[in-house]
Amino acid sequence: MIAVGRKYVFDFDSTLTRVEALDVLAEMTLQGRVEREEIIKEIQHITNLGIDGDISFTESLERRIKLLGANKKHLEPLVKELRKKISKSIASNKEFFEKYSEDIYVISCGFKEFIDPIVKEYNIPSERVYANTFDFDADGNIIGFDEDNVLASHNGKIECLRQLDLDGEVQVIGDGYSDYVMREAGIAHKFFAYTENVHREKAASNADHITPNLDEFLFVNKLPRNISYPKNRIKILLLENVHPIAFDNLSEDGFSVELIDRSLSEEELIEKVKGVHVLGIRSKTQISPKVLDAANKLLVVGAFCIGTTQIDLDYCQKKGVVVFNAPYSNTRSVVELAIGQIIMLMRNIFPRSVEIHQGHWNKTANNSKEVRGKNLGIVGYGNIGKQLSVLAEAIGMRVYYYDLEDRLALGNAIKCSSLEDLLNVSDVVSLHIDDSKNNLNFIGEREFNQMRDGAILINLSRGFVVDIPAMVNALKTKKLAGAAVDVYPEEPASNGPFKTALQGIPNVILTPHIGGSTEEAQMNIADFVPNKIMDYINSGNTVDALNFPNIRLPKQNNAHRFLHIHRNLPGVMARINDEFAHYEMNISGQYLSTNKELGYVITDLDKDYNKKVIQALKKVENTIKFRVLY
Known part of the structure; x- marks a missing residue:
């Protein structure tokens, strides 16, 4: 009016x-x-x-x-x-x-x-x-x-x-x-x-x-507008020193963005997350049910990393909170570090470097080998494993891989039918497996015994997948000639003192979970995750969401878009459409996608409509979240 x-x-x-x-x-x-x-x-x-x-x-x-x-x-x-x-x-x-x-x-x-x-x-x-x-x-x-x-x-x-x-x-x-x-x-x-x-x-x-x-x-002024809710009123909180490009991307799109350079404790986050629509984190911030219960306006969690064990994905889904991560953005960085570590370990470079730092000259070729012609066993043939396969083959290594899923080989890589077969044949074993709890101590005493004498182990995946005492024993008994470890079963929440049983063992490269931490990777992540967030906020698209049905739709002109998230139970869609019919809404397009627990429906409608339909849709039984997009 x-x-x-x-x-x-x-x-x-x-x-x-x-x-x-x-x-x-x-x-x-x-x-x-x-x-x-x-x-x-x-x-x-x-x-x-x-x-x-x-x-x-x-x-x-x-x-x-x-x-x-x-x-x-x-x-x-x-x-x-x-x-x-x-x-x-x-x-x-x-x-x-x-x-x-x-x-x-x-x-x-x-x-x-x-x-x-x-x-x-x-x-x-x-x-x-x-x-x-x-x-x-x-x-x-x-x-x-x-x-x-x-x-x-x-x-x-x-x-x-x-x-x-x-x-x-x-x-x-x-x-x-x-x-x-x-x-x-x-x-x-x-x-x-x-x-x-x-x-x-x-x-x-x-x-x-x-x-x-x-x-x-x-x-x-309650006047007609292109979007139902101004972007400057949508609050975004970015934690853990997320790359400034993420701040720039989200701010330039009109959102109100706050940056905090550290992780927050559960108690701090419960207080800070109130009124926040989008939460951006890295690996140290824990998104627990208590945090999600306090997050009264939360729509999206963006994980500016690959892993999501720090996020309760099931409870996010229950609360209608979409979760995105960056599964591909730091792949190259991790692979390059693996290649560098393989070469350094095969050449026994770190012991020589320590000796020089200590003022001791020890020029020797003992235990120094080329990687060309050696066998690389890749455990986990996903995005990182495949790219490592290609680069390793390019420098002359023979590649073997093992994965629980049926994945096609790239180049001349050879698929192994069992983990034991891969361990038996590999001079170097590189781990690239996911963060499933089933992978606890995936590599233990039995697996070390199945490896070649003098083999090398690279772990750039998750700390808990390797039994550390068994690994220490394998290194000290020379079963392993060397190792590179970037991840640990327990990691501190902030920079400072750190202890591990692997410290002080020769030809072991220890790094503080920096496999994907390059400027390029952080920039890629800071570009990828905000784009997913903006795509969901601006158009309702959920492609690449970890816990939501995937829908991608073009933006409509001269139409309103309703987003309805509900429990996936019989009859909910019928009741939603009953309300549209009751208020004589003209639907120009409707898209539904479901998973076991959740239903997500996007409905495009003619511009003019009875505003009472909004309250009616919010009251539909088993509704989790509802919003008008534009």
Whole structure:
């Protein structure tokens, strides 16, 4: 329902567009001049002085036009450039401008010559655009502006709005001093500081409401909008020093993101997670039932790592919380470390390095071997195992593999029918198995005895898959010639002292769970996981979710999307569709996917609908979560 008597007054520069138009014009007119950058900086400085009210607008305008050296011929390409720089949330909410055009005004200290063509596309006619106009000489050069125009004077917007004498509540949406003074002067009822493009402290501190995007403004005023819930109201908490790229990706999409550089205890997390919609963690943060019960608004958990044993996946599913991880993003990093460790161990490099550090020269070829022609046994032929297979074969190793699942060999790799067969034939055994509890002590005394004398073991998978006392014994009795261990049965929650029975044994490489910790891997993870999170929040897609039925759908135009998560029990879908029928909803598309415990249905509907259906759907028996997407 259209709000009666309300008028909306928009600024143009840095509000309807992402830029100050005269700054863009300067970049065009000063092209090729040696002092171009210096002049542009000066123009931007003068612009900011005027916007913040530190100099009069008249002075700001005079000084900028003098520096511009612009001509009428520059205006057409300027308009073309400004069309590319419409504010993101303005462009996505064109429906609001079309539906409420009679109540929308533009009052700007910019110029009608470039404002009119832009706002015309948003159904705002020239007669509701109040702005300055240029003065031209006979050659079309811009030599000044109409000084009789009220907007050419200091605080001209106040006088302009006063002369308009608009009926009803007047709301001003802008980013600077000249916008909020209209409210201060008492001729506007509310001022919304628009911070999507620039945050000016003076404007924000004097605002009735800070609106990071148009969605927030429309939400507050209960006006039609592109999305049902503004992204700036969706809170994301990233723990454990997640790569800054993740923060940037999520922030740029409009979400409110908080970074904490450490893991939180259960007690700390229970308090912190209240009101959080998305939680990003790495391997040390435990997502327990108590944490999930406290997370009253949680929609998604993003694991910025491969393993998910720290997350109660079943309870997440029960609470309707989707979980994503990064199963492929650090594969190359882990594989390269494995290759490096194999070479270092086969060459007996670390004992030699320790001796040199201790001041002892011991040049010898004893126990130093090439990897070419040696047998590599890969236990677990998943993403990491397969890529290790390819690289190892490229440097001349013969590859054997064992996996519980039926996986096809890459290159010349040979599949072993049993773990014992692989251990019998391998000079090097590299473990790449998952974090199933069934894999506890997967390699123990029996398996060490089945290995070749003088073999090497690499464990870059999980600490608990190897029986450490049995491994220590195998190393000390020379059954194993060396080992590389990156993971341990128990690992500290933070950097500091650490003890393991493997310390001090020759030709053993010990690293602190850094197999996937390269800059490239962390950047890949920080890109992959946020994309999955954003895809779910923005469109409802659950592809690659660990605990949810997988659905991928294109975004629909001119439709609303309802997401309904429920227990997978007979009759739930029938009751959902009964409600749609009762409220005469026209369904344009419906997609259901289930697993043993959960049903997830996405329904696209025509734009106009009875809002009472939302409460009805939330009350359907066995509903876990429901939200309107857009």
